[in-house]
Amino acid sequence: MSVLVFIEAKSKVSKAALEAVSYGSKIGSTTVITYGNINEQELTVIGEYGAEKILVNRSLNESNDQQLTNLISAAVDHTGADVVVISQDQTGKSIGPRVAAKLNAGHVSGAISLPETANGFVVNTNVFSGKAMAKITVHSDKKVISLLPNSHAPVKTNGSATVEEFNADLGEGRIIVKELKTQGEGIPLPEAELVVSAGRGLKGPENWGIVEDLASTIGATTACSRPVSDIGWRPHHEHVGQTGIAIRPNLYIAAGISGAIQHLAGVNGSKVIVVINTDSEAPFFKAADYGIIGDAFEVLPRLNEAFKKFQSSQN
Ligand SMILES: Cc1cc2nc3c(=O)[nH]c(=O)nc-3n(C[C@H](O)[C@H](O)[C@H](O)COP(=O)(O)OP(=O)(O)OC[C@H]3O[C@@H](n4cnc5c(N)ncnc54)[C@H](O)[C@@H]3O)c2cc1C
Structure with a gap:
């Protein structure tokens, strides 16, 4: 063929x-x-x-x-x-x-x-x-x-x-691209093997430091749930799900995200899903490979420290 x-x-x-x-x-x-x-x-x-x-x-x-x-x-x-x-x-x-x-x-x-x-x-x-x-x-x-x-x-x-x-008659283009904006440094979400994502459970944009710190330690790209980008806490290019970007990384860490069907639609192809949520009944736990029932404000910094310790033990 x-x-x-x-x-x-x-x-x-x-x-x-x-x-x-x-x-x-x-x-x-x-x-x-x-x-x-x-x-x-x-x-x-x-x-x-x-x-x-x-x-x-x-x-x-x-x-x-x-x-x-x-x-x-x-x-x-x-x-x-x-x-x-x-x-x-x-x-x-x-x-x-x-x-x-x-x-x-x-x-x-x-x-x-x-x-x-x-x-x-x-x-x-x-x-x-x-x-x-x-x-x-x-x-x-x-x-x-x-x-x-x-x-x-x-x-x-x-x-x-x-x-x-290869030359061909391509005809006239009916649209003109006037400006292209790139999303900046780092691995784009569709290509990322490691993703750290957070949702409304993080309470406000000022709290995203703990998400970014963990992502930076493990070399991950950051993502978020739709309401978080809708209310302007995070940029739209981070929104994953049915109406956002569909991703299939090796590791998806989700903190303070409930796991609504529309969110899962964009992330359930991830190889390993780790869910951090205070509510043991959160639907996301059903899709998780590893679930941590706990407060993201405590768990994310502790995970970050554990990764750092592991990394320094490897050097
Ligand atoms: C047509 C349509 C399309 C949609 N498309 C998308 C989409 O593409 N992507 C998407 O994400 N959503 C989408 N949605 C919205 C979706 O239905 C959910 O409303 C949304 O995913 C919920 O976002 P969230 O989990 O961040 O917030 P919430 O539902 O408010 O959940 C917050 C979670 O954080 C937990 N939490 C609170 N405090 C803490 C803490 N301190 N530590 C840990 N956990 C905590 C809570 O227990 C809760 O589970 C769509 C909806 C519709 C109708």
Whole structure:
């Protein structure tokens, strides 16, 4: 099977993009399509994760849904790809359905498994906010798979890819990106392996020092529940859940968060969940791997001290 993987142009290729390349290479012979000023070093990395060929369009410089859709569809014509893989990140959520419509292809949104091809082309997805799983059978000749970030670990193969310039008629973009604001330093939430998160139980923004201290000790990214960002205690890019960012870190520490279904929808793919809550009946304990019934104002500093002690014992 011939596979085309789309990668968003960035100075550093994201973990989600490498997951998509690695995933594509498990399905078949993989070509990557990307654009902009992506540098040689990053192109080499893409080859190390299973791509055989990389097509680069240098004329497009900014993320523009219509033009990206045209670019991917032109690359499908060029390569004859049967399957298109796109990471279901912010850009992927927007262009996956557009690409599928343009190619008249069946679309799997939020794939969490490789396709089973013994009997058709069947891919698993999360549904009902992660409460259930659906098996989607795609009947069309062309298939578009939007891969849920953190559902397929990237595997380094130490291969290498040939790189080709790729020009295509991209048409006019119907939107213009006027300004891009980045969220600052640190590992972005969708890529973080370790996350320390807090909710309304922290009582106010002035108390977030204990959350940040623990995060800084273990090298984690901070997150929060929705009400906390809605009332302006924390920035919106920290909000996780059904209407926020969906994350799947190795470790999710949640302090003073009740564990409402809408919060769990964005975090229940975490490998290990640690819940700190004063209320032993808090629903979050049902989803927790480790639960601490206690006051976050006592437990977070004690955890921080314990991690620091452990770290210094390792030096
Ligand atoms: C359509 C819709 C979409 C939504 N999307 C999201 C979403 O994406 N993400 C999201 O998070 N929410 C979302 N919500 C809101 C969600 O339903 C909950 O209201 C919200 O998650 C609760 O936030 P919280 O746990 O911080 O606050 P609360 O529900 O107020 O819980 C605070 C918790 O802190 C505990 N606590 C209090 N003091 C302490 C202490 N000192 N130490 C330890 N624990 C303490 C309490 O026992 C309690 O369990 C959505 C709601 C709707 C209707």
